[in-house]
Amino acid sequence: xxSLLAYIPALPLLGFIILSxxxxxxxxxxxxxxxxxxxxxxxxxxxxxxxxFMQSTPANGAYSQLLWSWFRxxxxxxxxxxxVDALTLVFIFIITFVGALIHIYSAFxxxxxxxxxxxxxxxxxxxxxxxxxxMADNLVLLYLGWEGVGLCSYLLIGFWxxxxxxxxxxxKAFLITRIGDTALLIGxxxxxxxxxxxxxxxxxxxxxxxxxxxxxxxxxxxxxxLVGGMGKSAQMPLQTWLPDAMAxxxxxxxxxxxxxxxxxxxxxxxxxxxxxxxxxVTMAIVAIVGAVTLLVAGCSALAQTDIKRILAYSTIxxxxxxxxxxxxxxxxxxxxxFFTHAFFKALLxxxxxxxxxxxxxxxxxxxxxxxxxxMPEVFITFLAGAAALSALPLVTAGFFSKDAILWYSWSxxxxxxVLWFMALVGAFITALYSTRLMLVVFWGEMRTPxxxxxxxxxxxxxxxxxxxxxxxxxxxxPHNMLHLSLFSxxxxxxxxxxxxxxDLPSEWLFQAIATVITLxxxxxxxxxxxxxxxxxxxxxxxxxxxxxxxxSGWKFDQLYNFLFVKPFLFxxxxxxxxxxxxxxxxxxxxxxxxxxxxxxxxxxxLRLYIVGVLAGILFIITLQLLL
Amino acid sequence: MTDSANMxxxxxxxxxxxxxxxxxxxxxxxxxxxxxxxxLNAAGMAFIAAGSKWQQPDGQVMFxxxxxxxxxxxxxxxxxxxxxxxxxxxMDVEDLKELKD
Numbered sequence: 001x002x003s004l005l006a007y008i009p010a011l012p013l014l015g016f017i018i019l020s021x022x023x024x025x026x027x028x029x030x031x032x033x034x035x036x037x038x039x040x041x042x043x044x045x046x047x048x049x050x051x052x053f054m055q056s057t058p059a060n061g062a063y064s065q066l067l068w069s070w071f072r073x074x075x076x077x078x079x080x081x082x083x084v085d086a087l088t089l090v091f092i093f094i095i096t097f098v099g100a101l102i103h104i105y106s107a108f109x110x111x112x113x114x115x116x117x118x119x120x121x122x123x124x125x126x127x128x129x130x131x132x133x134x135m136a137d138n139l140v141l142l143y144l145g146w147e148g149v150g151l152c153s154y155l156l157i158g159f160w161x162x163x164x165x166x167x168x169x170x171x172k173a174f175l176i177t178r179i180g181d182t183a184l185l186i187g188x189x190x191x192x193x194x195x196x197x198x199x200x201x202x203x204x205x206x207x208x209x210x211x212x213x214x215x216x217x218x219x220x221x222x223x224x225x226l227v228g229g230m231g232k233s234a235q236m237p238l239q240t241w242l243p244d245a246m247a248x249x250x251x252x253x254x255x256x257x258x259x260x261x262x263x264x265x266x267x268x269x270x271x272x273x274x275x276x277x278x279x280x281v282t283m284a285i286v287a288i289v290g291a292v293t294l295l296v297a298g299c300s301a302l303a304q305t306d307i308k309r310i311l312a313y314s315t316i317x318x319x320x321x322x323x324x325x326x327x328x329x330x331x332x333x334x335x336x337x338f339f340t341h342a343f344f345k346a347l348l349x350x351x352x353x354x355x356x357x358x359x360x361x362x363x364x365x366x367x368x369x370x371x372x373x374x375m376p377e378v379f380i381t382f383l384a385g386a387a388a389l390s391a392l393p394l395v396t397a398g399f400f401s402k403d404a405i406l407w408y409s410w411s412x413x414x415x416x417x418v419l420w421f422m423a424l425v426g427a428f429i430t431a432l433y434s435t436r437l438m439l440v441v442f443w444g445e446m447r448t449p450x451x452x453x454x455x456x457x458x459x460x461x462x463x464x465x466x467x468x469x470x471x472x473x474x475x476x477x478p479h480n481m482l483h484l485s486l487f488s489x490x491x492x493x494x495x496x497x498x499x500x501x502x503d504l505p506s507e508w509l510f511q512a513i514a515t516v517i518t519l520x521x522x523x524x525x526x527x528x529x530x531x532x533x534x535x536x537x538x539x540x541x542x543x544x545x546x547x548x549x550x551x552s553g554w555k556f557d558q559l560y561n562f563l564f565v566k567p568f569l570f571x572x573x574x575x576x577x578x579x580x581x582x583x584x585x586x587x588x589x590x591x592x593x594x595x596x597x598x599x600x601x602x603x604x605x606l607r608l609y610i611v612g613v614l615a616g617i618l619f620i621i622t623l624q625l626l627l
Numbered sequence: 628m629t630d631s632a633n634m635x636x637x638x639x640x641x642x643x644x645x646x647x648x649x650x651x652x653x654x655x656x657x658x659x660x661x662x663x664x665x666x667l668n669a670a671g672m673a674f675i676a677a678g679s680k681w682q683q684p685d686g687q688v689m690f691x692x693x694x695x696x697x698x699x700x701x702x703x704x705x706x707x708x709x710x711x712x713x714x715x716x717x718m719d720v721e722d723l724k725e726l727k728d
Contacts, residue, residue: 603724
């Protein structure tokens with residue numbers, strides 16, 4: 001099994017190389033087969049590795065394959081070493097499996113695009129980088145993957161680069177995530193300075209001896225790692241890039257900005273849990289960041305009209321849940337929510353892509369409507385995704401993962417009633433905007449005619465994802481209902497079990513409250529949007545102002561514009577002729593001035609020269625006589 | 628012996644001063660060249676005097692050097708003077724300020 005690991009990232013890399021070298025001249029079927037085929041093969045290998053892993057857990061709990069030594073400088077030696085343990089297995093499964101479905105879908109979705117080869121080359125490179133990120137056994141290799149996915153995200157957001165706003169969105173995503181990346185890099189430097197190694201296992205083992213719990217060093221390092229995660233995972237206050245990143249094609253949004261890349265922050269924190277557990281302060285910050293983000297993004301999703309922006313804010317909000325779970329120490333619940341979220345959010349984005357294509361690139365949900373009858377397969381699958389997103393009890397995967405997070409946000413040692421309450425409000429909002437999205441797009445009268453039905457090849461991935469959106473939750477039940485916890489048993493080979501409070505109220509009570517809240521959200525959404533077009537928001541000025549505030553994403557863009565962009569532009573305007581340049585210009589000026597003075601003596605008069613020589617001789621002789 | 632050396636040195640000094648004044652005051656390039664020759668000969672005379680004072684042949688060797696050098700210098704100098712005259716039709720250094728920056 002060990003020797004198979006390298007093929008998982010190598011196959012997409014091969015696809016990238018083939019497509020970027022020969023893609024321009026290749027016919028479309030070749031591009032599609034190479035682009036989607038390599039990822040499908042990687043998925044098959046991953047499943048084979050996963051089955052072998054399940055059957056007999058390897059020694060040390062992980063498969064690993066040393067490919068070669070990357071570099072060796074002094075005490076630091078970095079290897080290209082792939083390592084697959086229980087946590088990585090979950091991530092590579094999602095990346096390759098969901099990635100393969102999205103690639104198949106893209107083969108049809110991008111068929112008419114003239115840059116199809118560039119699209120698949122970037123997608124394959126993305127899959128390769130993301131796999132490297134999660135399979136790396138040291139943080140340097142992880143950082144390589146981390147930057148690789150950032151690059152691919154940039155390339156794919158700006159895929160249709162002829163439209164200036166798309167390029168701007170790509171730049172914004174790149175620059176804002178760069179803030180996080182820089183923090184992460186500084187964190188890695190500090191970690192290396194303290195521990196002298198960047199190997200994850202070594203860090204995990206040495207950290208408890210080296211750091212005292214809550215010391216300034218460990219707090220600083222974990223906060224820097226957290227900021228890195230916040231940038232990639234679009235958490236407050238670095239969340240503003242993700243809604244704009246919807247400028248990319250829909251499969252890109254599904255793969256990169258919903259299922260995989262944006263959860264890199266979750267992976268990083270889960271992988272570095274040994275460090276985070278040593279710093280309770282950072283854990284509390286992680287939980288608060290998650291809780292605040294899920295509320296802010298949820299409210300923003302309520303007011304959006306662009307179908308993809310609704311889903312983008314919803315993604316931010318769901319990753320907020322994952323951060324909340326990480327922060328309260330519910331490690332396996334966070335990874336479980338990642339697992340289910342990847343299915344239903346990829347599904348929702350792909351289905352949204354189908355809807356947008358079918359309606360002549362119409363993004364505004366209020367110009368859609370009535371698609372229930374016209375596009376039945378898309379309707380059914382979208383319904384499954386939206387139900388999972390709003391966590392309808394017992395029948396959807398989203399319920400099982402979100403319920404676990406809600407429960408742990410109260411009951412775990414790090415949980416508090418405030419966090420629980422925020423998560424509950426978030427659940428209500430999620431149900432409300434999911435219902436709104438569903439009703440406005442699929443019910444009501446038809447406002448834009450459907451001009452094409454989706455290809456079969458696009459519907460099949462939707463159906464597979466819908467199947468998993470419903471059933472993926474059944475592998476992990478709440479403890480009070482059924483003693484079935486395959487998922488947490490699996491990931492707890494790597495991640496510590498959640499520490500619980502004592503003397504807790506019954507879990508049934510919490511489930512009942514969450515269920516009631518979710519159903520209330522759905523019901524209120526139904527009341528507000530069924531049969532009407534939901535224009536009530538605009539009728540009274542305070543509500544309209546609130547709507548505009550939510551619509552703009554809580555005015556974060558304006559705030560950053562005011563705090564950073566404006567002062568920076570002001571400084572550049574003031575400092576138009578660079579202050580530093582004054583020094584160099586001054587040297588040149590002084591040279592010219594001296595030249596002016598001395599060239600007076602160069603007047604061509606022979607006798608003056610002789611006088612000069614004589615004066616010089618006299619000066620030297622006098623000097624000699626005197627001294 | 629010392630006195631005669633001193634006398635010769637004084638003559639050489641006077642000769643040098645004459646040459647110097649000639650260079651500084653003359654406007655004609657040819658006369659300036661002659662004045663330079665006078666100064667060279669003054670230097671050569673000082674060498675002879677010094678050589679005979681310490682009974683060393685070096686002074687006379689140096690004078691032979693100066694003689695050879697002066698001959699070369701005069702040939703180059705006169706060639707330059709000829710060219711100057713051809714080009715500017717004048718011998719006055721005050722008119723030859725083309726080297727001015």
